[in-house]
Amino acid sequence: MAQGQFTDGIVAGRLAPPDYSANFSDLHPPLDQHEALVESDRCYFCYDAPCMQACPTSIDIPLFIREISTGNPLGAAKTIFDQNILGGMCARVCPTETLCEEACVRETAEGKPVQIGRLQRFATDVAMGAGRQFYQRAADTGKSVAIVGAGPAGLACAHRLSMLGHAVTVLDARPKPGGLNEYGIAAYKTPNGFAQAEVDYITGIGGITIENDKALGRDFSVSGLLEEHDAVFLGMGLAGVNALRAEGEEAHNVENAVDFIATLRQASDLSGIRIGRRVVVVGGGMTAVDAAVQARLLGAEEVTIAYRRGRESMNASAFEQDLAASKGVKIRHWVQPRRVLTEGGEVTGVELEYTSFEDGRLSGTGQTLVIEADQVFKAIGQNFVAAPLNGSGEKIAVEGGRIAVDGEGRTTMPRVWAGGDCVGVGEDLTVSAVAQGRDAAMSIHKALIG
Incomplete structure (x- = not known):
């Protein structure tokens, strides 16, 4: 990874223009036909x-x-x-x-x-x-379904419902559809606008209308959707970001990793993204690794991931951890944030406390270290924001901070299903969200056709 002259502070354009294209090229170049035949x-x-x-x-x-x-x-x-x-x-x-x-x-x-x-x-x-579509819509059933969230769960649900002949309207709070695939995944994993190309491919079946900049609780309610549609599927993902609970975390240049990744994904010119010279990412999941690696690829000189437990407990896979190390990211285990250090309102470092297990519980040891930093990213998990759910009508039960559903994705509110990260079922993975959206669509279809 080529790097140019580093500058103190958080600035844009740390690298020479050609370096951005090289650094953010496809992580796994596609197999050609011969390679695919050999591997198969x-x-x-x-x-x-x-x-x-x-x-x-x-x-x-x-x-x-x-x-x-x-x-x-x-x-x-x-x-x-x-x-x-x-x-x-x-x-x-x-x-x-x-x-x-x-x-x-x-x-x-x-x-x-x-x-x-x-x-x-x-x-x-x-x-x-090749633009090859394998599915055609069944005869129109006369039924319509509203889907909240144009992420993996919502898109999978929409495609299956449309294929079965139902009219589908997808409402999403963001300016573009795709959800996590469009806004929350490292740019080097999905270059060349693939997320949008996939949305276009999915909606190519017809019968699916997507309305952007429409937020639940602000522009519409669940009960309102039920007045206009025969069923509703909730697939809005996780909107909240967990706090560090460390002194000084409100300081300037302490940012949410998910917002950083979203900004990077929507940037037309990566050289315009400001990045620190020394960056600390707090967390141990995929978001932490994506933020840390991309900080390095943007030209940060020193990037450290700080995680409160051991390597084996990190939600990021061993492959992702090794990828981070290969890009020069340091991973510090058994440390938790205690204080964000500032001077003149600007971040100068992070004070971390060593941790250990005592009597089966994770606790701080009282010993600390300081890592110099001018930028800090919070990546310690997201949470479901339930407030927009129950603006009117019957209540939708929430258990363990997520929407409660049965084995078919039905919520406690009649004619309302849910899936993806907003429900507490399975792992928070794209593929799991797809499975839940697809299966909920089949349950909805069964209910609508009686």
Whole structure:
């Protein structure tokens, strides 16, 4: 990673213009046809398919790999899209190393799994590049469904409902659809506007209307939607950001990592993004790694991730942790923020306290260290903001800080379903959100057709 002359403070344009393109190029370059054929031949096509069992959307992985190996990438794409219409994005951002590829028999036998994610990307890219649509809408049922949130759960739900013949209106608070895929994932994972291209591909089936800049609780209510539609699906994700609970966290240049990533993703010129010389990211998940790595790629000289537990407890996968280290990010374990140090209103460092387990509980040891910093990112998790839910009408139950749902995604309010990060089911992964949106659509369809 080339770097230019560093400047104190938080400034834009730390690197030479060509460096930005190089630093934010595709993390995993796509396989060409020959590479895909060679890689597909490594699959054992297992009868019990442990990889398929590990996939939250239950894609028939051996089948689509066999279709690639026989020169039928379009057939492979249909096999993928039958279960996961966002298969292109999931191929790019899923932690395959802890899902399908970890379960791969070749991983167990050789320590080198079949590259399932890259093969999935190869097939879906072929189909999307050719503009090949595999599905047509069924006859119009005369029913309509409102979907709140144009993220992975909402889009998956919308596509399946439209395919079944229902009219769908998707309302999203952001200026652009895509949710986490558009605003919350590192730019080097989804370059070249892929998130928007996938939205266009999904809505290409027809029958789906997306309305942006429409926020629940501000522009409409759940009860209001039920007056105009036959059912409602809630897939608005997590809007709140957890606080550090450290002295001085309101200081200038202490920012939310999710906002930093969103700003970076929407920037037309990366050289215009201001970044510090010394950056500290507090957290241990994927957002923390995405923020830290991108800070380095923007030209930060020193970037440190501070996490309160050990490496094995980090939500970021081992691959993501190794990626951060390969980009020069330092990861400090067993430390928690105690105080943000400032001078003249500007951040100068972070005081961290060492932590340890005592009697089964994490606690501070009283010993501290200081890391110099001029910019701090908070990445210690997001939370669901329930206030907009119950502006009128019946109450929607919330349990454990998320919307309570049954096994089919139904909430406690009649004719209202929910899925994705806003519900407390499964892991907060794109692929899990897709599965929940898809399955809720089938439950909604069953209810609407009686």
